[in-house]
Amino acid sequence: RKEVEQDPGPFNVPEGATVAFNCTYSNSASQSFFWYRQDCRKEPKLLMSVYSSGNEDGRFTAQLNRASQYISLLIRDSKLSDSATYLCVVNSGRLAFGKGNQVVVIP
Amino acid sequence: EAGVVQSPRYKIIEKKQPVAFWCNPISGHNTLYWYRQNLGQGPELLIRYENEEAVDDSQLPKDRFSAERLKGVDSTLKIQPAELGDSAVYLCASTGPGGLFNGELFFGEGSRLTVL
Numbered sequence: 001r002k003e004v005e006q007d008p009g010p011f012n013v014p015e016g017a018t019v020a021f022n023c024t025y026s027n028s029a030s031q032s033f034f035w036y037r038q039d040c041r042k043e044p045k046l047l048m049s050v051y052s053s054g055n056e057d058g059r060f061t062a063q064l065n066r067a068s069q070y071i072s073l074l075i076r077d078s079k080l081s082d083s084a085t086y087l088c089v090v091n092s093g094r095l096a097f098g099k100g101n102q103v104v105v106i107p
Numbered sequence: 108e109a110g111v112v113q114s115p116r117y118k119i120i121e122k123k124q125p126v127a128f129w130c131n132p133i134s135g136h137n138t139l140y141w142y143r144q145n146l147g148q149g150p151e152l153l154i155r156y157e158n159e160e161a162v163d164d165s166q167l168p169k170d171r172f173s174a175e176r177l178k179g180v181d182s183t184l185k186i187q188p189a190e191l192g193d194s195a196v197y198l199c200a201s202t203g204p205g206g207l208f209n210g211e212l213f214f215g216e217g218s219r220l221t222v223l
Contacts, residue, residue: 004149008147042216043198043214043215043216043217044150044198044212044214045214046211046212087149087150094152094155094163095152095212096152097149097150097151098149099147099148099149100149
């Protein structure tokens with residue numbers, strides 16, 4: 001089983017709609033969790049950390065479920081500029097990346 | 108402030124040839140990483156340095172890959188000889204103190220390798 005698993009999609013989302021996706025991780029001792037954003041042919045950049053209590057950053061909401069070992073990302077009121085690949089990252093002594101969820105926001 | 112600088116941005120070589128990539132991390136960042144990203148996949152760690160010491164190289168294919176960070180600043184990743192399956196983007200990243208805790212890796216733009 002892979003350390004971090006994501007459904008690559010693509011997730012085709014109408015502009016203004018809400019999209020959500022999950023990421024599962026295998027190591028129950030994982031310490032911290034993050035979402036990165038990667039634009040096409042660009043380097044990954046940190047989007048947000050994921051806290052146990054859940055956290056929001058504008059239109060983005062991240063949740064952590066330790067019991068079921070998954071984290072989620074929800075994007076509200078999708079913009080065309082949200083089109084990117086969202087990489088789930090888990091820290092269990094080293095940062096392990098998922099393969100990403102590709103989001104395509106459609107006008 | 109300058110970000111992580113990598114060169115070359117693109118490299119095309121024939122199989123069995125050697126290739127080297129160079130990375131200069133953000134000034135003051137002691138931790139340096141080399142990742143490999145295949146098409147449609149997330150980055151996979153090859154090696155992590157704390158200053159000049161390689162503290163995690165368990166996923167580096169040591170038969171053909173080597174890396175060095177002699178003075179604890181810039182780093183070189185070498186492949187010799189290259190194989191077709193080495194075609195990928197090689198990403199360098201760096202973090203300052205507490206980097207793994209806050210999860211913020213600063214990546215360079217990457218070196219895209221094509222092996223023919």
